[in-house]
Amino acid sequence: MIRLENVALRYGRGPEILRDVNFHLRPGSLHFLTGPSGAGKTSLLRLLFMSIQPTRGLIHLFGQNVTRITPSRRADLRRRIGIVFQDFRLLNHLSTWENVALPLRVTGKKTQDYQEDVTDLLQWVGLGERMYALSPVLSGGEKQRAAIARAVIGKPELLLADEPTGNVDPQMARRLLRLFIELNRLGTSVIIATHDHQLMQQFQAPRLELHDGRIHQVG
Amino acid sequence: MTFDPNIPTAQTGTKELYSPVRPKERNWNTQSTPIVQAKTVTGNSLVVVISIMCFLACLTAGTVYLINQSAAAWTDDIASEVTVQLSFDQTTNIDDKLSKISFFLTNQQGVNGVRPLPVEESTALLEPWLGGAANLNDLPVPRLIAIELDRTSPPNMDTLRNGLKKNFPQAVLDDHRRWQSQIQTVTRSLALGGLAVLILVGSATTGIIVSATRSAMASNREIVEVLHFVGATDRFIAREFERHFLSLGVRSGLVGATGALLIFIFMPYFMRLLGGGNMTSAEIRRLLGTAALDMPGFILLGIVVIVIAALCMLTTRYGVYRILNSQHH
Ligand SMILES: Nc1ncnc2c1ncn2[C@@H]1O[C@H](COP(=O)(O)OP(=O)(O)OP(=O)(O)O)[C@@H](O)[C@H]1O
Ligand SMILES: [Mg+2]
Numbered sequence: 001m002i003r004l005e006n007v008a009l010r011y012g013r014g015p016e017i018l019r020d021v022n023f024h025l026r027p028g029s030l031h032f033l034t035g036p037s038g039a040g041k042t043s044l045l046r047l048l049f050m051s052i053q054p055t056r057g058l059i060h061l062f063g064q065n066v067t068r069i070t071p072s073r074r075a076d077l078r079r080r081i082g083i084v085f086q087d088f089r090l091l092n093h094l095s096t097w098e099n100v101a102l103p104l105r106v107t108g109k110k111t112q113d114y115q116e117d118v119t120d121l122l123q124w125v126g127l128g129e130r131m132y133a134l135s136p137v138l139s140g141g142e143k144q145r146a147a148i149a150r151a152v153i154g155k156p157e158l159l160l161a162d163e164p165t166g167n168v169d170p171q172m173a174r175r176l177l178r179l180f181i182e183l184n185r186l187g188t189s190v191i192i193a194t195h196d197h198q199l200m201q202q203f204q205a206p207r208l209e210l211h212d213g214r215i216h217q218v219g
Numbered sequence: 220m221t222f223d224p225n226i227p228t229a230q231t232g233t234k235e236l237y238s239p240v241r242p243k244e245r246n247w248n249t250q251s252t253p254i255v256q257a258k259t260v261t262g263n264s265l266v267v268v269i270s271i272m273c274f275l276a277c278l279t280a281g282t283v284y285l286i287n288q289s290a291a292a293w294t295d296d297i298a299s300e301v302t303v304q305l306s307f308d309q310t311t312n313i314d315d316k317l318s319k320i321s322f323f324l325t326n327q328q329g330v331n332g333v334r335p336l337p338v339e340e341s342t343a344l345l346e347p348w349l350g351g352a353a354n355l356n357d358l359p360v361p362r363l364i365a366i367e368l369d370r371t372s373p374p375n376m377d378t379l380r381n382g383l384k385k386n387f388p389q390a391v392l393d394d395h396r397r398w399q400s401q402i403q404t405v406t407r408s409l410a411l412g413g414l415a416v417l418i419l420v421g422s423a424t425t426g427i428i429v430s431a432t433r434s435a436m437a438s439n440r441e442i443v444e445v446l447h448f449v450g451a452t453d454r455f456i457a458r459e460f461e462r463h464f465l466s467l468g469v470r471s472g473l474v475g476a477t478g479a480l481l482i483f484i485f486m487p488y489f490m491r492l493l494g495g496g497n498m499t500s501a502e503i504r505r506l507l508g509t510a511a512l513d514m515p516g517f518i519l520l521g522i523v524v525i526v527i528a529a530l531c532m533l534t535t536r537y538g539v540y541r542i543l544n545s546q547h548h
Contacts, residue, residue, distance in 0.1 A: 078447075078450035085448075089441075089448065098251060
């Protein structure tokens with residue numbers, strides 16, 4: 001599913017954020033990605049999402065080498081990946097509903113084909129009342145839930161979530177995590193970057209810990 | 220870990236996962252907001268500029284078309300008519316000579332009709348050059364005989380010319396061939412000039428659209444980024460921009476073409492208003508025919524609009540691809 005070999009990363013002429021990162025995740029696995037702030041969790045997720053390229057090493061996704069990838073192949077692969085950004089990245093001029101539907105809309109599907117799915121998912125994450133609100137008027141937690149809904153609406157094979165519970169109360173955090181676990185049971189591989197130790201204790205799952213630019217697998 | 224009974228499990232399937240409670244009443248809002256907003260892409264000034272470009276293109280194309288039309292009509296007329304010119308000669312009775320030549324010509328093969336022009340008509344032809352002075356009658360005005368040729372079996376001009384020369388040395392046959400080729404040269408160079416103007420207008424339009432595309436992409440940077448994140452292809456993103464530029468092209472094209480059409484319709488009146496008098500409008504008519512566009516002329520303007528709109532759209536598509544290829548998300 002995901003295989004990294006000797007991956008190193010530096011931004012420009014800055015220090016190496018990641019060095020000699022090696023790991024292999026099987027399809028259908030669920031991992032927490034932890035490490036102190038600035039350790040490179042977001043950077044690692046961006047590598048997996050093919051937003052940036054590693055300085056050294058190889059990255060394999062879905063059995064394909066994606067280290068250097070063409071834009072059109074990347075667009076294809078990204079349709080199989082859902083991502084939740086730390087800063088949400090919702091489009092301000094679209095409603096919550098339209099933001100969540102965006103991954104389906106760009107595939108060229110007809111609105112009627114996914115209308116119900118989007119509405120149902122929004123109900124499920126507790127945004128049934130906020131479906132037609134523009135994203136700037138949503139609260140931080142509401143934006144976060146919209147971002148999560150957008151990431152999972154396409155039933156991705158891989159879900160990358162960056163601090164997905166950073167802005168919600170513990171109860172909503174548990175609810176959202178269950179959504180991830182349900183997806184995982186249906187076959188989606190999940191990586192959740194988080195600082196939330198309480199959450200990690202509640203949901204026992206193997207961890208990838210980032211320290212000094214290296215990965216340590218725990219559990 | 221403890222599970223909330225309200226939360227579905229894997230056994231219930233995906234559908235159920237997304238929909239534990241399915242509400243009966245639902246407000247289906249199928250109308251979707253454009254991903255790229257028109258106002259961030261095509262401002263009013265852009266519409267004005269492209270309209271002006273289309274106006275100029277239509278004006279040029281229409282004018283060249285009209286000139287070609289009337290030139291074709293001219294050369295057609297000229298081709299079916301030749302004249303014999305008899306220079307003034309005081310010793311002989313010129314009217315007598317005129318009828319003798321006419322009689323000779325009538326019997327030639329390939330001649331349909333012969334009409335000696337009365338002296339008034341000949342002087343009338345000279346009036347534009349010499350002015351309508353009263354003493355024109357006293358001038359040694361050459362006399363003319365108009366010959367209408369049989370277009371289906373035209374005579375051999377050289378035989379006709381030589382026969383005429385042998386019998387009447389003062390008579391000169393003028394078959395207007397020189398005029399014909401001159402008219403053709405003039406219309407051809409006008410058409411080339413028009414083509415050059417069209418190419419310039421096209422290049423300027425392309426240049427404007429290229430920079431407009433670039434600034435549209437810049438002001439929609441974050442949207443493009445998010446589209447890439449959700450797996451949109453470059454083709455999809457280009458289409459989102461193209462739509463606006465196509466509609467810009469069509470709208471501006473129609474405005475420009477309508478403007479040009481009004482000019483063609485009202486040009487004679489404008490000329491009169493500007494103080495040119497009737498003479499000017501007659502002259503325009505001589506150059507541009509009736510100065511009225513016919514059906515193919517309207518179609519030509521339609522084609523100009525379509526070309527402008529297509530140019531806007533394709534330039535944007537190409538521009539978006541180029542910009543996307545030069546950046547990574
Ligand atoms: N685009 C960039 N250009 C230069 N440096 C960057 C860039 N993005 C991140 N960094 C640096 O890389 C390091 C790792 O950043 P990253 O965002 O991956 O950390 P993180 O583990 O996600 O932190 P946090 O828990 O605070 O989100 C930081 O020191 C950051 O300053
Ligand atoms: Mg981060």
